[in-house]
Amino acid sequence: MEEKVYDVAVLGGGPAGIAAALSSARSGARTILVERYGFLGGMSTAAMVYPWMTFHSAVGEHVIKGIAQEIVDRLMALGASPGHLRDTIGFTHTLTPYHPEVYKVLAFEMLEEAGVELLLHTSIIDVQTDQAGERIDRVQVYNKSGTSYLQAKAYVDATGDGDVAYMAGAPWEQGNDTHNVQPMTMKFRMKGVDLQKVKQYMQENPSQFYHKSLIAKLDHLPLTGVMGFYDKWNAADLPIQREGVLFFSGPHEDEVLINVSRVSGLDPTHIEDLTKAEIEGRKQVLQLESFFQQHIPGFEKAVVAAVGSQIGVRETRRIIGHYVLNGLDVLDARRFEDVIARSGYPIDIHNPEGKGVTANFIREGGAYDIPYRSIVPLKISNLLLAGRCISTTHEAQATTRLTPSCMAIGQAAGIAAALTVKHHCNAIDVPITELQQRLIEGKAVLY
Structure with missing residues (x-):
């Protein structure tokens, strides 16, 4: 089997993987990005997670x-x-609509400009470590050409589910106190x-909508x-564990993205459960199309235009790192000396057991830091984490999982992976000040 050698291998081509591959290559590392689908974008494109929320804190910072901007x-x-528009639901300060098909092509163009090698339709099927089990030697992949190996000096797990870290033997946890994860949703337009x-x-009918909705400003925004239509949802009594309707407008003038389906009680890392979820999610789409046409004003002539290539997954494995970001860190807007990213999105937990969403907002409308130690897993010395699988609690993951x-x-x-190659060091020993300086040079906001 053919074996290729790189400085950095980014495994998973969702929003986190795209950004990681770009920043790695721009840092001078020979980089490859591996993606299982024939396109990039992960949950943003395959599962139609739209719009992006949020680039701002609750007070508008x-x-x-x-790279995200x-x-x-x-x-x-x-x-x-x-660009960034006011969220008329009022849950966040802004949201960012985008056209997913253009995003797919733009990602290709940006990666090509940066010199990233791309491998599509390719799945990671095995991870081989050194004799001590502390360093990844190579990963085995499968595609239409058969099986082969990729070898790199550093790896970034951007699979969403922490597949690479899991196969390498890194410690992990999942779900709430009873190990149940947030429900899955089949999104559709x-x-x-x-x-x-x-x-x-x-x-x-303002009382029938989320209490923070900017209804009084709709003549100017x-x-x-939209979150609500509570009366109509309750009267329909559909067998879907939601409390009301949720949808977002765009990308075209007469289109909306429906985020109402809910499949609970299943584990997306178990293939039997994931299969059941796909089937149930698509059944719910047809139920919901009929509901919208019959009950929601403005949808009388609307039809389903597109359904996600796969069901949307909010939560699976959380890889345990050198620091586990927790809910109090988020709500207290905590600052860390080794900050590598910030976020202003609230804790947003869809009840793993049934109906309900728990929303807790950051103190004074601020933002919290994500520390470098939370993207460095325990045990595996040449691996970085990117995306929803980073080291957090169940509560903190409910904000770090959002696309921006x-x-x-x-x-x-991506920068950290490139620095491990430059300095011939383990991921945890990357010079944090140099990493932060590179991020600032890349126009990231750290302070």
Whole structure:
């Protein structure tokens, strides 16, 4: 079997993996990005997680920039994003619509510009470590050409589920106190929606919507998101464990992204459960299409236009690192000396056991730090973590899992991986001041 050797191998091509590969290559490391689908974008494209939330704190401070903002700027230049808009639900300060098909192509272009080698339709099937089990020697991959090995000096696990760290033997945990994870959601788009009719109903029935909704400002703001229609949802009594309707407008004028389906009680890391979730999620899409057409003003002529290539997954393995970020760290807006990213998204836990969402907001509308130690796993010395699998508690993961946060984490992980090669050191021994300086030079916000 053919074996290739790189400085850095980024495994997983979602938002975190894209940012990691870009920052690694821009740092001078020979970098490869491996992705199981025939396109990039991870949950943003495969599962239609839309829009991106959020680049700002609750009081409007722009806390995520760097590669994440560069992507938004380039999408705006292509007419594929309006940039950061006010969240008319009022849950966050802003949200960022984008066109997923343009994002897929832009990611290819940016990686090519940076000199990243790309391998699509390729799955990681095994990880081989040294005799002590403390360092990854190589990973085995499978694709249409058969099986082969990739060897790198440093690796970034951007698989979302922590697959690489798991196969390498890194310690991990999952879920809440009973090991149950947040539910999965099959997202889908409907087109032919009359958003003016939706807006009119909201203005006439404000009590039927989320209490922070910016209904009084809808004459001056574009309608970006809707949470509510509580009366109509309750009257329909669908067998879906939600409390109301949630959707976001765009990317086209008559389109919305529906985030209502919920599949609970299953483990996305167990293939039998994931299979059940895919089947149940698609059944729910058809139920919901009928519900919207029959009950929600403005959807009378709307139809399903697209469904996710896979069900959306909020939570699986959390790899245990040198620091486990916790809920109090988030809510207290804690600062860390080894900060590598910041986020202003609240703790947003979809009940693993049934109905309900627990939302806890950061003190004084601020932002919290994500420390470098939380992206360095225990035991495996040449591995970095990027995305929703980093070292957190169940509560803290409910904010770090959001896409802009994952992008910011990915940028840091890619630079750190390149620095391990430059300094011939273990991941935990990367000079933190040099890493932070590189991030600042890349226009990330750390302070």
